[in-house]
Structure formats: structure tokens, C-alpha cells
Amino acid sequence: MPPRQDRSLFEAIALSNVQRYYRLTWQKPAKIESGQIWQFSARMKGISSIQNQGGFNQQKYFISQHIVAKGRVKQAELISSNTSVRKYIMDRTLPILHRLPQGDILQALIFGDKRELDDARWQQLRQTGAGHLVAISGLHLSVVFGLFYGVLMLCSRIFSAQQHGRKAQVIMLVAALITLGYGYLSGFGIATQRALLMMLLLVIFSVVKQFSHSWDRLLYALFFVLLLDPIAILSAGLWLSFLALAIILLAVKPQSFTPPSASMHTEVAVSNIRQRLLIKGREMASYLLNAVNTLWSIQWRLALGLGGLQAILFGTLTPHSIWLNLLFVPWFSVVVIPLTMLSFCLWLLSSTLLSIIGIEQQVIENIGTTILTLADVSLVPFVELLHVSDHLPWALLPITEPSLAAVLFVLIALILVYLRPHLAVDKRIIRYCLVILCLPVGAHLLGAIQRSDEPNHQYNDVWQMHVLDVAQGMAIVVQQSNHGIIYDTGAAFGEFSYAKRAILPFLVSRGITDIDYIIVSHDDNDHVGGLTVLSDAFPASQLIADFSLADHTDRSLSQRCQGNLSWHGLNMHFIDNQLLNGNDNNNSCVMRLSDGNTRVLLAGDIETLREQSLLQTQADVEADIIFVPHHGSRTSSTPAFIDVVNPELAIVTAGFANQYGFPKSDVMARYQQRDISSLQTGHVGQISITFTEKGYKIATYRQHLAPFWYNHLFKFGESLKAE
Structure with a gap:
């Protein structure tokens, strides 16, 4: 894979004509506010991220959000500070929203700010398929546009008897400007920009009276979105939005929305007022029934279509989203969003007038709380159903x-x-x-x-070994059908764990439901960090290690790294540690896995002394595939050890552009001089090896499993560092 070609493709095509952003981490940040201009000195690196089946593709997400690099802030200087209108409004409104029980959702609906939504709330939104309701999108902008268009038209009819097309066009433009202001308040997120573009196209077509079919407008909108932002094609929001619109156009027929007034003007020879009212009542009931049928027709199609797309994009199904969204979407469209926007506008006007008069801020906030309480109350049924979803069976099904x-x-x-x-x-x-x-x-x-x-003693002739990309660490999964073995568990940092981020999603995507053994080579974070998560996820698994697991799990060891184990036709041979007083790396659990045809040596982080010990004791370490000890450090892979192992393939579990500079070039040169092929997880992503009686076949994530341009390795930030 030529890195220069990958980089030029990325720079020339993907981000040549779009706004570029940088994602910075600031360990001890100053108070940052909207409108400030900072000058940062940061240590930057590329957006290349871990690549595995089933896991979140952060690299693709970065590209879809126009993020071209990430880094860590070293120094920062505030250049200037200008209070924007949005910040001024937020500063006056957020204290009020924080008083309200559903203030976190209102904050997301008004300002597009989802920081107050905690993990429990996000989980409820995911399992109900209601996440799109709190993320400002085409639904919200359409409701706001329709709301103010209707209010302004009503006012024009009240205050002016003369109605003409030009007035309707002016009102439409004013409503579009108000909706544009709502987009400004929401922060002009990328999804919001796309929805605004689609709305503006609709307004333009209507103002210039250019005839166009609904499908034409949809295609025009898609054309202009991709013209202005070509990499929007990578965004899940784009696919969900346009698929939803396409489904609605397919489901809705023009005659489905024939208003009752169209039939009310039909001349019916009735002299009895009661009979006339009865006819109108039947017409109204028929119209309402038709509207309900249309809503159901749209909803079940949306549930199936969007549910299938979400399964493709996110690997999960939400069965209850069908009936829940049948309640949520109309409620938000008719009640929540209109009440929220009207309450917010009323609060904004009243607070401005009261400030001019000179009323105290505390009084203004109390009045604002009273005004926005109506919007808060409208969210109570929604929140109650979210709580109910916690107790529903099969709320969130991985697929x-x-x-x-x-x-x-x-x-x-x-x-x-x-x-x-x-x-x-x-x-x-x-x-x-x-x-x-x-x-x-x-x-x-x-x-x-x-x-x-199938009885437990039966097994398939075909088995697989998956070397997961967990950055600077190790995690290996051996698979036979739906059974598996895990060797090492990746690193963990606080609440973050590669076991959650990569290993568990991978197991779900591959259909591995039973983990029989979890083997941990040694007590270093990059090997044992995810043990707590995996031990809890698979309580029936047997734990194998040569050190105490008390700091990581309440479960006890099943056995130490000694002897032999037979698993589904595979032989796991643990090579005893004859080295006395070895350091933590040299105490690694060394295991050779064999099916009678191919041998794989997993050496953990052993160093020179342990390698010499293995050679002196004439341990059987010959293998076809070796996992390069200690991630390719200079403390390992001595020439004598490599010669005895005599592998065909060397696999390095090392992160791209890692801080240690692993693997070292002189170490990898020893393998190359012996015509030993090599692969590094940080460069090729997940490595999957399929073993049969005829040998083995290799597939890597970036080159074979998902060889798309956005999964290529972007080498900006790569450097070699001292060990």
C-alpha cells in the first residue's frame, strides 16, 4: 500500500474543497467560551485509528466531520474574545434549563448542545431508536419552518384582508430566515447545514415558481450537498436523512392528504342542519382516519428501512423503535418542537424587554423558568417511555x-x-x-x-485466528464456529477500554457467543487492561495466567500457564518458564498453538534473557507464525531465537506511530534478511488468518476486508522515537 498515494488521494480529493478541522486534547484546559480566538501550540498526528470488524470506525468518522488531524495541546494563548449572539443567548438560557427536569433534552433541541445528555440517557435513546429526535435535523427544521410559516400566514389573514401570491412568498422567505436563525443557534452542525440546504432549495423552487416533482427536489438537494461537501457520503446522517425522505415519498400518495374542505364545497342538497353537520363529521372522521393510515404507512416503512440501514451502519437492531417512534415522531412534530420554539421565542422577547426596563436578573430567570416549564412538561411522556424501555426485552439487539x-x-x-x-x-x-x-x-x-x-467434542477442520488492532497493545481471538479463546485483552485508560471499543464489538460481529478461555500473558496494562470487562462479559470462561488477577477481577485463576490443553481439535502447549527472578516481561505466558499442520507461537513480551532460557532448555518453539516478542523492541528477537523458531510469517502487534517507535527498523531487518514476511496491526488493521488442512490464508482489514479509500493508512504524524 503506497503511503504517498494514499495521502495524496486524501488531500487532493477528500478534503480539498471543504472546511478543515483539528481535534485537540487539552489536559488542563482554561475556560473556553464561544467567540474566543486562541493560538495553540500542539503536538499533532494523523487521524489513522484502529481498524477492526464490528468496532466504531473513528477514522471514517473523522473524515466525515472534516477532521484532518488530531493532537495534544502543549501551550495556549488567548488572542481575543468576542461575545457572539449565540453565546449571549446561551448564557442567559442555560441557567434556566439546568433548573428543569428535562433541561438536558431542551438544551439539545434549542442549541444542538448534547453535552448534558448522560450515558444512561444515550443508552435509552439508542435502544428506542429516538436519537434522531434530540439531534437537530431535517425534522426539526421542517417543523420550525412550518410553524412560523403558519403563524405568519395566520397573522397576515387577521391583519390584512387582501391575500396574494407575493405575500405568501415573502412570508415563506421570512420563515426561511427564522429557520436559518434556528440553525445558527444550533451551531450550524454538518447535519444541520445539509437540512438547511434542502429547505432553501425547496423555498427557492417555490418562490421562482419552478415546477419540479418531489423526487426532482430530492435529487437536486443530494446533488448540491455532495457538490459542496463530497465527503458527506461517509456520514451516517446523510444516508439516514435521504433514505427517510425517499421512503416518505414512496409511502405518501397525493390523494392521501385530500383535505376535508375539498369535499365540503361539493353541493349537497340538504335542508337539515343536523344532516349537514353529520356529513361534515363523517368527512372529518374519514380525513382523520386517512391521516392515521398514512402515518402508519410511513412509520412502518421508516422503521424497516431505517432499522435495516442502522443495522448496516451500527451493527444493532432496535425492534421497539417501530411502535415507539410511531408515538414519538408525531408527538415531537405536533407538540414538543412547536411548544419548545414558541416558549423559547417568548422567553427571548420577554427577557429582552425586561432587561431594557431594568428588572433584576433573578426575576427574569424565574419568569423564564415559568415560560419554559410548558416545553419541559411536554417532554414528560417521552421521558417516561424512555424509562420504560429499560425494562423491555430485546431492546437493543446486536447483529x-x-x-x-x-x-x-x-x-x-x-x-x-x-x-x-x-x-x-x-x-x-x-x-x-x-x-x-x-x-x-x-x-x-x-x-x-x-x-x-452439535456435541461439545465435535469441531470443524477450519479455524481462524484474529489479531485485533488495539493500538499499542495485544488482543488475539481464536475462533471455532461460535466458540473462542482470547489471548490478551488490550489496554485500558480510566473508563476507556479497548475491550469495550474493539474486542466485544468484534465478537458480536463474528457471532462468537462462547469464550472458553481468557489467557493473559503478563501483568502489563496493554495486555491485561481489558480483563475486567471481558471477565464480566463471559463469566463462564476459564482464566489462565501466571500472576495474581486480584487487581482486575474477583474471579480466581482456573490454571497457570503450564502443560497442555486440547480445545476443539487444537493443541495449546504452554511452555514453562525456567527463568528465575525474571522481570514482568520475561514472565510472559508463552504458548504454542497447533492443529497438526500449522504452528503459531505467542510469545507475549519476552526479552533476550527469556529467549536465551528457551534456547538453553531446548524448548519446542519452532513455528510457522510468530508474534514478534515485545512488539518489536530491541530487547527481543535475537538472531539465534529467530533462527530456532524459523517462521514464515512474523506479526507485530504495535500501534501506528506509537510513542515507543515499535517495531524497531533494525529488529524487523533481522526478519527480512531471513525472508520472513511481516505484518503490523497498526499498519494493516485487524489480521484474520484462516487455517485449513492445506495451510493458511491471510486477510487484513485495510487491504482485504474493507479496502475503501477512507480506511487507508494516512501516515501524517508517523515518526521513529527512541526506545
Whole structure:
């Protein structure tokens, strides 16, 4: 993979015509406020991040948000400070919102500021599929535009008897400006900018009276969004927004919204007022029933379509989102958003007038609390349903990649069935296509049944080893069907753990439900950091290590790193440590894994003394694949040790541009001089090796599993540092 080509592709195509941002970490930050201009001295590095199946693709997210580099602030100087209108309004409003029970949600709805939403709230939003309701998007902007357009039209009819098209166009422009102001208050997030662009296109088409179909406007909006921001194609929000609009256009038919007034003008020969009222009542009931049917028609299609897309993008399904959003979306559209915006505008006007008069700030805040309480109360039913979702079964279902593929094929089959009457294709061809599309789900179900009936002693001839990219650390998963072994658990830093970030999502994506053994090589954070998380996630697993686990879990060791274990046809041979008084690295658990055809040596962080000990005791360390000891440090991989192991492939578990400069170039030269191929997780991402009777096959994440341009390695920030 030529790094220069990758970098030029990224710079020339991806970010050449868009705003660029930098993500900075400040360990002891000063008070930062909107409107300030700072000059930073920061240590920068590229956006290349860990790459594994199932995990969050931070690198792709950075690119979609126009973030071109990340770094750590070393020095900072405040250049100037200008109070913006948005900051002034926020400073006056946030103290009031903090008093209200649902102030965190109101803060997100008004200012697009989601910092007050805690982890529990986010979990509730995820499991109900309601996260889009607190993130300002096309729904919010459409409601605000429609609200003020309706209010202004009503006022114009009250104060002016003359109505003409020019007045309606002026009102539409004013409503668009108000909506633009709402976008400014929300911080002009990227998703908000796209929604505003779509709204402005609609207004422009309406003002110039240019005829265009709804599908035309949707395509125009997509064209201009991608013209102004080509990398918006990587954003999940773009796909969700445009898919939602496409589903609505497919579900809604023009006749579905025939207002009752259209039939009320029909001349009906009735002389009885009661009969006339009865007819109008029936018409109104029919209209309401039609509206409910249309809403249901839209909602179930949105739930299936967006649910499928969310499964693809995020690897989870939210079954309850169908009926919950059937309640949430109308409630937010008709009640919550209008009340919130009207209350906020009323508060803004009243606070301005009271400040001019000279009323005390405390009194103004009390009045603001009273005004915004109405908006807060409107959120009570929503919050109560969020709490109910904590007790619902199957609230958030992770989905494996094979299951997802099977479900998608079934959805394509259902679409084909729906479109069959309109296709000029032979029915036999359609039947064959339906059978082929349903084969994956049938095979998946059959495999699940076979696994459930399969005795524990049976195993497959094919097994896999997955070397996960956990930055500067080690995490290896051995897989046989839905069973697995974990060797080392990656690092953890405070609340952050690579076990949560990478290992658990990977296990879900691969359908690994049973972890039989968790082996920890030694007591260093980059190897044992995720043990607490994994031990809790798999309480039935057996723990193997050569040190006390008391600092990491309440569970006790199942055995030490000694002897042999047989697991699903594989032999795990633990090589005894004959080195006395070795340091922590040299006490690493050394294991050789073999299926009778291929041998893999996992050496942990052993150093020169332990390597010499293994050679002196004539330990059987010969292997086809070796995990380079101590991440490629100069303290390991002596020439004599490499010669005895005599591997074909050397795998280095080291993060890209890590602070230690691992692996060292002179160490890797020893392997290259012996014609030993090498791979580094920090460069190629996850490494998956499939073993069969004929040998093994290698697939890496960046080059084979997901070889997309945004997953390439961007080498900005790479440097070699002293050990």
C-alpha cells in the first residue's frame, strides 16, 4: 500500500474543497467560551485509528466531520474574545434549563448542545431508536419552518384582508430566515447545514415558481450537498436523512392528504342542519382516519428501512423503535418542537424587554423558568417511555455480519415481491431470484440449528485466528464456529477500554457467543487492561495466567500457564518458564498453538534473557507464525531465537506511530534478511488468518476486508522515537 498515494488521494480529493478541522486534547484546559480566538501550540498526528470488524470506525468518522488531524495541546494563548449572539443567548438560557427536569433534552433541541445528555440517557435513546429526535435535523427544521410559516400566514389573514401570491412568498422567505436563525443557534452542525440546504432549495423552487416533482427536489438537494461537501457520503446522517425522505415519498400518495374542505364545497342538497353537520363529521372522521393510515404507512416503512440501514451502519437492531417512534415522531412534530420554539421565542422577547426596563436578573430567570416549564412538561411522556424501555426485552439487539447479510437478502426479496406486478420479467425468473435471495437466511438458520445440536467434542477442520488492532497493545481471538479463546485483552485508560471499543464489538460481529478461555500473558496494562470487562462479559470462561488477577477481577485463576490443553481439535502447549527472578516481561505466558499442520507461537513480551532460557532448555518453539516478542523492541528477537523458531510469517502487534517507535527498523531487518514476511496491526488493521488442512490464508482489514479509500493508512504524524 503506497503511503504517498494514499495521502495524496486524501488531500487532493477528500478534503480539498471543504472546511478543515483539528481535534485537540487539552489536559488542563482554561475556560473556553464561544467567540474566543486562541493560538495553540500542539503536538499533532494523523487521524489513522484502529481498524477492526464490528468496532466504531473513528477514522471514517473523522473524515466525515472534516477532521484532518488530531493532537495534544502543549501551550495556549488567548488572542481575543468576542461575545457572539449565540453565546449571549446561551448564557442567559442555560441557567434556566439546568433548573428543569428535562433541561438536558431542551438544551439539545434549542442549541444542538448534547453535552448534558448522560450515558444512561444515550443508552435509552439508542435502544428506542429516538436519537434522531434530540439531534437537530431535517425534522426539526421542517417543523420550525412550518410553524412560523403558519403563524405568519395566520397573522397576515387577521391583519390584512387582501391575500396574494407575493405575500405568501415573502412570508415563506421570512420563515426561511427564522429557520436559518434556528440553525445558527444550533451551531450550524454538518447535519444541520445539509437540512438547511434542502429547505432553501425547496423555498427557492417555490418562490421562482419552478415546477419540479418531489423526487426532482430530492435529487437536486443530494446533488448540491455532495457538490459542496463530497465527503458527506461517509456520514451516517446523510444516508439516514435521504433514505427517510425517499421512503416518505414512496409511502405518501397525493390523494392521501385530500383535505376535508375539498369535499365540503361539493353541493349537497340538504335542508337539515343536523344532516349537514353529520356529513361534515363523517368527512372529518374519514380525513382523520386517512391521516392515521398514512402515518402508519410511513412509520412502518421508516422503521424497516431505517432499522435495516442502522443495522448496516451500527451493527444493532432496535425492534421497539417501530411502535415507539410511531408515538414519538408525531408527538415531537405536533407538540414538543412547536411548544419548545414558541416558549423559547417568548422567553427571548420577554427577557429582552425586561432587561431594557431594568428588572433584576433573578426575576427574569424565574419568569423564564415559568415560560419554559410548558416545553419541559411536554417532554414528560417521552421521558417516561424512555424509562420504560429499560425494562423491555430485546431492546437493543446486536447483529452479526452473517445474520445482517442474510436479512438484507430477505429484504431485497420482499422488495422484489412488492415490485413484481410492475416488472416486465418472466415469473419463473423472479421465482428463481427469490429462491436464491432466501438461500443465505436458510443456510444461516440451518447452521444455527446444527450448532445447537452439535456435541461439545465435535469441531470443524477450519479455524481462524484474529489479531485485533488495539493500538499499542495485544488482543488475539481464536475462533471455532461460535466458540473462542482470547489471548490478551488490550489496554485500558480510566473508563476507556479497548475491550469495550474493539474486542466485544468484534465478537458480536463474528457471532462468537462462547469464550472458553481468557489467557493473559503478563501483568502489563496493554495486555491485561481489558480483563475486567471481558471477565464480566463471559463469566463462564476459564482464566489462565501466571500472576495474581486480584487487581482486575474477583474471579480466581482456573490454571497457570503450564502443560497442555486440547480445545476443539487444537493443541495449546504452554511452555514453562525456567527463568528465575525474571522481570514482568520475561514472565510472559508463552504458548504454542497447533492443529497438526500449522504452528503459531505467542510469545507475549519476552526479552533476550527469556529467549536465551528457551534456547538453553531446548524448548519446542519452532513455528510457522510468530508474534514478534515485545512488539518489536530491541530487547527481543535475537538472531539465534529467530533462527530456532524459523517462521514464515512474523506479526507485530504495535500501534501506528506509537510513542515507543515499535517495531524497531533494525529488529524487523533481522526478519527480512531471513525472508520472513511481516505484518503490523497498526499498519494493516485487524489480521484474520484462516487455517485449513492445506495451510493458511491471510486477510487484513485495510487491504482485504474493507479496502475503501477512507480506511487507508494516512501516515501524517508517523515518526521513529527512541526506545
